[in-house]
Amino acid sequence: MIALYNFHSHSHHCDGKQPMEEYVQAAIDKKFIALGFSAHSPLPFPNEWSLTPESFKQYVQDARYLIEKYKNNIDLYLGLEIDYIPGHSEDFESFITNTPLDYHIGSVHLVRHSESGKIWFIDGPVEGYIKGVDEIFNGDYRAAVTAFYRQTIEMINTQKPQIIGHLDKVKMHNKQRWFSTSESWYQKLVDETLEATAKSKSIIELNTRGFYTGKIDQYFPSTKILEQCLEMGIPVMVNTDAHHPSQLDKHFNEAHQLLKKIGFKNVKTPFFELEL
Numbered sequence: 001m002i003a004l005y006n007f008h009s010h011s012h013h014c015d016g017k018q019p020m021e022e023y024v025q026a027a028i029d030k031k032f033i034a035l036g037f038s039a040h041s042p043l044p045f046p047n048e049w050s051l052t053p054e055s056f057k058q059y060v061q062d063a064r065y066l067i068e069k070y071k072n073n074i075d076l077y078l079g080l081e082i083d084y085i086p087g088h089s090e091d092f093e094s095f096i097t098n099t100p101l102d103y104h105i106g107s108v109h110l111v112r113h114s115e116s117g118k119i120w121f122i123d124g125p126v127e128g129y130i131k132g133v134d135e136i137f138n139g140d141y142r143a144a145v146t147a148f149y150r151q152t153i154e155m156i157n158t159q160k161p162q163i164i165g166h167l168d169k170v171k172m173h174n175k176q177r178w179f180s181t182s183e184s185w186y187q188k189l190v191d192e193t194l195e196a197t198a199k200s201k202s203i204i205e206l207n208t209r210g211f212y213t214g215k216i217d218q219y220f221p222s223t224k225i226l227e228q229c230l231e232m233g234i235p236v237m238v239n240t241d242a243h244h245p246s247q248l249d250k251h252f253n254e255a256h257q258l259l260k261k262i263g264f265k266n267v268k269t270p271f272f273e274l275e276l
Contacts (some may be wrong), residue, residue, distance in 0.1 A: 002256050002267075002274055006248050007163065008105060008205060008239030009037030014039040015049035017244045020062050026245035028073050034271065035248070036077040037063045038105050041095060044088055060099060077102040077271070081165055084155035085110050087117065092159040103270040105205070106161025109169075111148045113137065120144060122170050141178040142185060145170055145192040148190035156196040162270050164197060166207040166220035166241070173215075176242060177243040181222065190225060198232050203268055206259065208251035209241035219255060226262055235268035 009023055011014035016023075020037060027035040039059050040050035051059055063078040070076060071217060082104050083089050092104060111120040113136050120132035137144040148170040155161065168190070171181055197204060206226065210216040221229075229236055238255040242248045259267065260276040267274050 001253060002276060004032040005034040005269060005274075006032065006240055006242060006252070007077065007103065007141070007237070007269060008038050008081065009036065009242045010039060010081075010205065011037065011059075013055055013062070014051050015243060017226070020059075020066055023242070023245045023248065024066055024070055024074065024076065027069070029256055030249055032074055032248070034075040034269070036076065036079045036103060038081045041082040041089070042179055043081045043083060043085075049127060050083070052076040061080055075271075076142075078105045079105065081105040081107050082159075082161070083110060084108055084151065084159060085119065086112050086151065086154065088112065089117075092161065101196055103162050105163040105165045106155050106159055106202075107165030108152050109146060109157060109170075111144065111170075112266070113147065114150075120147070122148065122172070126173040133178075141174075145179060145186065146189060149193055151234065153193050155198045156193070156200050156202060160200050161202050163203045165204055165205060165239075166191065166210070167193065167204055168221040168225060169207075169210070171216070171222075172210050172220075175205070175216070194225070194228055194232055194234065199236050203235045203237055203270070204229055205237055206255050207239055207241050207248075208255050209243075212250040214248070218235045219251075221260070223258065223262065226264075227258065229264050236264065237267045237269050 011020040042051045042053050042056050067076040079101055080095055082095055084106055109123045118136045120136050121128055133141055133144045207220040211219050239245050240247055240250045264276055266276055
């Protein structure tokens with residue numbers, strides 16, 4: 001059994017459910033070797049799920065307090081899940097140098113239409129997902145999905161994220177209804193994204209959250225994409241994207257077994273590697 005770790009977690013400071021210390025205590029109880037805090041980075045518009053500039057300061061203070069308090073029990077790290085939205089979000093470097101962070105995850109939850117500037121939220125209720133495509137992309141799912149991957153590639157090329165969060169999350173609400181992930185145009189976008197990833201040396205996370213919450217019947221990214229990662233030498237790790245302490249190890253072992261079955265020999269985090 002591989003040692004337990006998790007670098008994607010959300011506490012009450014953003015859209016998680018409990019105080020940070022409860023995650024730490026749960027991780028210690030479960031015999032984790034490492035835990036990373038990765039609250040959603042502040043955004044320049046009101047929302048219900050990211051840090052605010054004020055809560056960001058408290059988040060950093062709380063994380064550093066816990067890192068010191070539990071230094072003899074577990075390795076804790078201060079991170080951020082940083083959203084990339086062209087024309088809206090701050091450059092990753094500003095967060096990294098001003099805080100500073102131990103690590104960061106780069107993710108796309110909000111897709112900006114290149115011409116209108118309107119934003120499609122891919123991660124809320126399915127009704128909002130559909131409405132966004134209808135109103136922003138005139139019902140053209142191929143155009144919407146293309147915009148998601150183009151924005152992801154731009155993030156990888158310009159921001160060089162250490163970890164890429166839930167790479168193909170755009171598929172979550174689709175369930176093969178409006179587009180097929182086996183279509184050639186979709187696979188071409190994935191190929192281009194992985195080519196950028198290989199050049200950037202970023203780590204791709206296998207994110208288990210969509211599966212254990214019942215929103216989708218597979219992990220992010222898909223097995224096919226993980227197979228491509230192996231072929232291209234792109235490092236991977238497992239994160240559970242926990243929003244509650246009980247979720248810290250949800251499908252952790254099953255995900256590592258999948259990586260082993262695919263042919264991976266190890267997983268790589270920003271701080272250490274582990275053999276499978």
